Amino acid sequence: MFQFFKKNSLLKLLPEVKGKYLTNVSLSKHTWFGVGGPAEVMYIPHDSDDLSFFIQECPKNVPVFLIGGGSNLLVRDGGIPGVVIKLDSPAFKQVSVGTNEITCGAGLHNIELKKYLLNHQIGGLEFLCSIPGVIGGSVKTNAGCFGREVKDVIKSVQIMNGLGKIKKVGVADLELGYRSSCFPDDWIILSITFVTTPDTKENIEKKLNDQKAYRVAKQPYNQKTAGSTFKNPQGLRAWELIKKSGCDTLSVGGAKVSEKHCNFLINTGNATAKDIETLGEIIINTVRQKTYITLEWEIKRVGIDK
Ligand SMILES: Cc1cc2nc3c(=O)[nH]c(=O)nc-3n(C[C@H](O)[C@H](O)[C@H](O)COP(=O)(O)OP(=O)(O)OC[C@H]3O[C@@H](n4cnc5c(N)ncnc54)[C@H](O)[C@@H]3O)c2cc1C
Structure with missing residues (x-):
């Protein structure tokens, strides 16, 4: 189990970079x-x-975690020791x-895709616009x-x-499965090329609107949640x-x-991560006792307890 470094000592270990280091950043603002x-940083x-x-210069004893849009994460109350990387710069x-394809940076929010689909009349990716988070996180979770x-x-x-080396990989190397991928944990997705199909603006707009209407009707909307829990x-x-x-x-x-969709857990305002994780564990145990089936977390739980 990783621990925080002694006060302010982590920054001194890190290489001098062009980007930004921010210390003691509350991850409640990023999830x-x-x-x-x-x-920690x-x-x-x-x-x-x-x-x-x-990547090449960071000491190997410093844990590194990559955060996307934070829409599939439960960060524990003690936070994340080491460095949390966020691909938040314009680059x-x-x-x-392109022709029948679009290439997006991993830090682009899925919803930002919408304007490209409409302006260039390209279809096939409407579903992705309705999923919170960024493109890199959506590939990692095969959303x-x-x-x-x-x-x-x-x-x-x-x-x-x-090792800090950039390479292009095909879908097979990503081993994408049901809401999962099996490629190495130290791979950072930088950009993705999707296959698209030409479509009319009206069709694309209708799909986007229908999907939004479905979510508003069937799922908690504008609430503090991380989507399907299990x-x-x-x-x-x-x-x-x-x-x-009966859970x-x-x-x-x-x-x-x-109340709208019982596979979603909600922070009603003052929940701790511990409240949410405990509720999830109670559900797993109760469902197991009643049905002999063990539910598996879809939400990724990271960090340490307080
Ligand atoms: C209201 C709501 C509705 C949702 N509906 C759906 C749905 O319909 N379908 C669905 O599949 N999901 C759904 N989700 C879950 C979530 O939106 C998806 O899993 C999303 O793709 C996660 O993306 P993210 O950028 O937020 O990733 P994060 O939650 O930040 O991270 C998820 C994982 O991806 C990794 N990661 C992030 N970026 C990169 C990168 N560049 N390279 C390598 N690894 C990376 C992180 O380390 C972490 O392991 C929903 C969530 C909410 C809150």
Whole structure:
């Protein structure tokens, strides 16, 4: 288990970079749940050369974690020791539109794709616009909805490996599965090329509007949540198991199960990460006792307890 370095000593170990180091950054401001302790240091690389230099020069005993849009994360109350990298500079948000393809920087917010789809009349990626987070996080989690997932639309990905070297990899190397990927943890996704199909502005707009309407009607909207808490076990639905086991009205401290969709956990305002994680564990145990099925977290839990 990693611990925080002695007061202010971590910064002195880190290489001098072009990007920014921020200390003691509250991760509750960088996650959709709105909970979690600090990042000991947050590093915002200036561009991929700067990131490569950092990767090569950062001492190996310093833990490094990459945060995207924070929409699939539960950061524990003690925070994340070491360095949290966020690809938040303009260099990681570039977009270029080609023939039947679009290349996006990993730091681009999914919703920002919308204007490119409409302006260039390209279809096939509407589903991605409705998923919170950034493009890099969506590839790592193989995000999906409305019958499509990222795996279906990727052409290639540019990554930086643990030695700071950039390479292009195909979909097979990413080993994308149901809300998961198995490529090495030290690979950082830099940009992604998606396959697109021409479509009319009206069709694209209709799909985007229908998807938004579905989410507003069926899921908690504008709430502090991280989306589906548990993966659907094969052939089953997590929400049905939660409801059948009588867990759909549970709460712990400021955390509660959403009344709109019981596979979503909500921070009602003053929840701690501990409240949310405890509620999740109670649900897992109760569902196991009632149905003999063990639910698996879809949300990634990171950091240390307080
Ligand atoms: C209201 C709501 C609705 C949601 N609906 C859906 C849905 O319909 N379908 C769905 O699949 N998900 C859904 N989610 C979950 C979440 O939005 C997705 O998993 C999203 O793709 C996560 O992206 P992120 O950028 O927020 O990643 P984060 O939560 O920041 O991180 C997730 C993982 O990706 C890694 N990561 C981030 N960027 C990179 C990178 N550049 N290179 C390598 N690793 C990286 C992180 O280290 C972490 O392991 C929903 C969430 C919310 C809050």
